[in-house]
Amino acid sequence: MTAASHDAEFPVARPRRLRRGPALRRLVAETRVLPENLILPMFVKEGLTEPVAISSMPGQVQHTRDSLRKAAREAVEAGVGGLMLFGIPEHKDSVGSQADDPDGVVQVALRDLADEVGDDIVVMADLCLCEYTDHGHCGPLEQDGHVNNDLTLERYASIAVAQAQAGAAVVAPSGMMDGQVGAIRAGLDRAGFPHVPILAYAAKYASVFYGPFREAAEGAPQFGDRSGYQQDPANVRESLREVALDVAEGADMVMVKPGLAYLDVVAKVAETSPVPVSAYQVSGEYAMIEAAAEKGWLDRERAILETLTSYRRAGAEQILTYWATEAARLLR
Ligand code: PBG
Numbered sequence: 001m002t003a004a005s006h007d008a009e010f011p012v013a014r015p016r017r018l019r020r021g022p023a024l025r026r027l028v029a030e031t032r033v034l035p036e037n038l039i040l041p042m043f044v045k046e047g048l049t050e051p052v053a054i055s056s057m058p059g060q061v062q063h064t065r066d067s068l069r070k071a072a073r074e075a076v077e078a079g080v081g082g083l084m085l086f087g088i089p090e091h092k093d094s095v096g097s098q099a100d101d102p103d104g105v106v107q108v109a110l111r112d113l114a115d116e117v118g119d120d121i122v123v124m125a126d127l128c129l130c131e132y133t134d135h136g137h138c139g140p141l142e143q144d145g146h147v148n149n150d151l152t153l154e155r156y157a158s159i160a161v162a163q164a165q166a167g168a169a170v171v172a173p174s175g176m177m178d179g180q181v182g183a184i185r186a187g188l189d190r191a192g193f194p195h196v197p198i199l200a201y202a203a204k205y206a207s208v209f210y211g212p213f214r215e216a217a218e219g220a221p222q223f224g225d226r227s228g229y230q231q232d233p234a235n236v237r238e239s240l241r242e243v244a245l246d247v248a249e250g251a252d253m254v255m256v257k258p259g260l261a262y263l264d265v266v267a268k269v270a271e272t273s274p275v276p277v278s279a280y281q282v283s284g285e286y287a288m289i290e291a292a293a294e295k296g297w298l299d300r301e302r303a304i305l306e307t308l309t310s311y312r313r314a315g316a317e318q319i320l321t322y323w324a325t326e327a328a329r330l331l332r
Helices: 015-019 022-028 065-078 105-117 149-166 180-190 208-217 237-249 260-272 283-294 300-314 324-331
Strands: 038-045 061-063 082-088 122-127 170-173 199-204 253-257 277-281 318-321
Touching: 015 022, 038 065, 038 105, 038 122, 038 324, 061 065, 065 105, 065 324, 082 105, 082 208, 105 122, 105 149, 122 149, 149 170, 149 180, 170 180, 180 237, 199 237, 199 260, 208 283, 237 253, 237 260, 253 260, 260 277, 260 300, 277 300, 283 300, 300 318, 300 324, 318 324
Parallel strands: 038 061, 038 082, 038 318, 082 122, 122 170, 170 199, 199 253, 253 277, 277 318
Antiparallel strands: none
């Protein structure tokens, strides 16, 4: 023993005491990820007879109606809190007619899910047009190629009603049009769905990390990009404004997307939001970890749990993650 170690003055504090052994660490952990806070995004494609693997998202598939039901049931059994459904129609056109067709792929799948798991998990529908338009943008276009904001609002209100009629427990507009939450709220209320909550993709950035999703949902823009409606990654004040607007328009929950590269935004939104705050661990985040793990460069399960813990620590209360079912099992 050296003199220093007997010196009562130094170190003054020993934070390591509470790190000595798993039992102590568990007792003092500040953050926990719970299966019920996880939301599983799922893809269902019209006309499939077999699930189709998504090559840029190893382990994820475009579902058939049957495989969707089965995967939904597995999520329920693992204790996952919610599902977020994306549909891929066989036929696309300039206004995305299939998005609000009562027999469109997502409406059919919503009825299946409401029937199969509707009492056990929150079945949510992503509400956007990019998977349904032939040009791949999130709403009908003007002559010059910009998305026509107010025409898009009418489409979104109609889609919300179709989704609610099909059994969606929550609708989640992701198109970043101005006024979308208010237009959807009014549409739902008029159609007799005042009880259906809106989870608003409130702060959604024009991100490179959506790359693999374009293969999954087949909704890549055929020209240009989404920077005319999604946010500039450079901005954070703008996100607080978007959240405030969405809440004023009637958002019941708000989302920040992507998550990992935007945890500062999640933290700021969580500090002031009067409604629950969700965050989306997007396709590119999934792909990065899967790819590194496949090369043996990262411990996959630890990477999944560590990133989910970081989301919770930053203040996200619900986390959308493609690992939801697996993570829920690991957490139990
Ligand atoms: C559609 C939508 C996108 C994602 C969710 N909803 C793609 C986009 O905005 O370009 C991305 C999800 C992911 O990358 O996992 N508006």
